[in-house]
Amino acid sequence: MIAFENLEVRYPATPVPALKGLSLRLERGIVGLLGPNGSGKSTLLKALLGLLTPSRGSGTVLGVPLGGAEAARLRARIGYMPEYDALIEDASAYEQVAFWGELSGLAPEAARDRAHEVLYFVGLDEARYRPVSGYSTGMRQRVKLAQALVHSPELIFLDEPTNGLDPDGRRRMLDLVLRVHAELGTGVILASHLLGDVERVADQLVILDQGQIKAAGSMAGLRKALARRVELRFLDPLDAAQETALEELGAVLEARNGLYDLELTEADPTAAFRWAQAQGATLVQVTPRHDRLDEVLLRALHEPTPAGGGGN
Amino acid sequence: MPIYAPTLPPAPDLRHGHPPAVVLMRFDLTRLWRQKIGRFFGFAFLAMLLWKIARIYVDHLLNTNQAFKPMQDFAKTILTQGAAFQADLLNPASYLLWFLVALVGGGLVARDTLYRVRPLMYAHPVAPRDYLLAKLGFASALPFVILLPFALLPWLMSLLLAGLNGPVWATAPLRLLPAMALSSVLMGSLAVGASSMASTPRAGIGWVLGLVLGAGTLASMIHHLTGFRAIDALNPVLLAEAWPQLLVGVDHPLVGWVPALVGSAAHIGLWTWIAAKRTKPSEAVI
Secondary structure, eight states, rough: OOOEEEEOOOTTTSSSSSEEEEEEEEEESSEEEEOTTTHHHHHHHHHHHSSSOOEEEEEEETEEETTTTTTTHTTTEEEOOOOOOOOTTTTTHHHHHHHHOOOOOOOOHHHHHHHHHHHHTTOOOOTTBBBGOOOOOOHHHHHHHHHHHHHHOEEEEEEEETTTTOOHHHHHHHHHHHHHHHHHOOOEEEEEEHHHHHHHSSSSSEEEETTEEEEEHHHHHHHHHHHHHEEEEEEEOOOHHHHHGGGGGGEEEEEETTTEEESSSOOOHHHHHHHHHHHHHOEEEEEEOOOOHHHHHHHHHOOOOGGBBBBO | OOOOOOOOOOOOGGSSSHHHHHHHHHHHHHHHHHOOOOOHEEEEEEEEEHHHHHHHHHHHHHHHHHGGGGHHHHHHSSSSSSSHHHHHHHTTTHHHHHHHHHHEEEEEEEEHHHHOOOHHHHTTTTOOOHHHHHHHHHHHHHHHHHHHHHHHHHHHHHHHHGGGGGSOTTTTTHHHHHHHHHHHHHHHHHHHHHTTTOSSHHHHHHHHHHHHHHHHHHHHHHHHHHHOGGGGOOOOOHHHHHHHHHHHHHHOSOOHHHHHHHHHHHHHHHHHHHHHHHHGGGGOOO
């Protein structure tokens, strides 16, 4: 779906590039794009939309080279739902969705028919003739989703789609995102600060910070790694030789007062007891660590960037 | 509780749509319709048009009916004749047009800025030149279309009533249409450039009126302080007024050919450049 190699994007008259040599390959699915403000998420979306030309490196989106002459044609295959309220306040949902459909290349009559269909799909069938200025936040978000879907894109970018929604509204929006992928086969890039949203719908994750990829991979792989996280408590603190030998069990993430946070090489906590027996140490407690995604995100943001700033 | 469709069928073929600039212009026309400013301006322009047509008919009566013969010489002293009459066909509608252009054009770009839809347009297959072309096209086409009956209806009526000897020259449209096109592009570019500097439609209206009146005042002040007449070409109202006169062969008292050409080119170039700079994608915040 998307592939980059050493991608660098630079804004005019700024010495520091906004994206620094990203390498990334994403398969069709729902990709969660996480990162703090100013991390380069918007710049990445602009580059993917063909609005910014890479200053170095190369990449393709849906098989189309980035920064090439086909950027406009590529945008006809992509839907974009912005974070902010990009709604034409003096028009009804029906009028503006038809308008966006026409801008994407639909004939006027086809765009009008399509506006009805897509507004029904997002649950705005009955309200579609009302001016959007009278819509609730949830309805406005759904109009934005409808305009992104009106031309049946192969890939959609959703920028904070659950912003300002109550829990029920969030659930409905995320259900729609899942439906878009499952029923329409549309690839989804979901940029969000709400990690629970990403956790719920995404099957791949990219963590960006300061224009670099801090971590990237499949959610299944991430969950698997999380399942291997344990905390070991020993009766007496381990000596230096035992601490070194502890690496046999897996990576030691943190050690404090006889407590050791480990990411086990194998997802089998009983290996820790066997290791303690072999080392003559008294293991009194093995606690699985149920890290949440936000802890993973924070850790990734504070870890040094892997060489090449790339993901898988 | 929203009701959701069981599924969404695929969209029809995307290759049958209209060019983006046409879609944008059509949408702006729909917005104009909603502004409901047509009643006042429609009445005003219609009244002016009726006066022009009535003049053709009165002229015809004076020339053909012996009963009005004594009035003919008197009428000639108070009513414009010949080339000046041709140029005057577009006035005073062209003055009122500035207000209409300010009301409509002031919001053309500013409304998109206010609603933040321009970045979303660029996320579609819309190039900045499509956007600029649509806005300039709409803002220029509007005054041109409104002026069209003022050039064509009196001409048609004159031809029908008096043939080639009527008060309107048979070749008048050939001279008036280019003048209208120049004036309309001048109005359109100024409105779009001013609107691109505003963040709300109301501010856009203020910008257009401020620039039109401000440029005129500045030009007048410099003219009277320095005696440099050509500076009057800074005044866009005078330029719009001068073009029909110059093209039908009447000397404008303030603006000659060269200042009119330079002034119009400077205005059109400057405001188009500003609009292009202010609407490029880098201004967009996604």
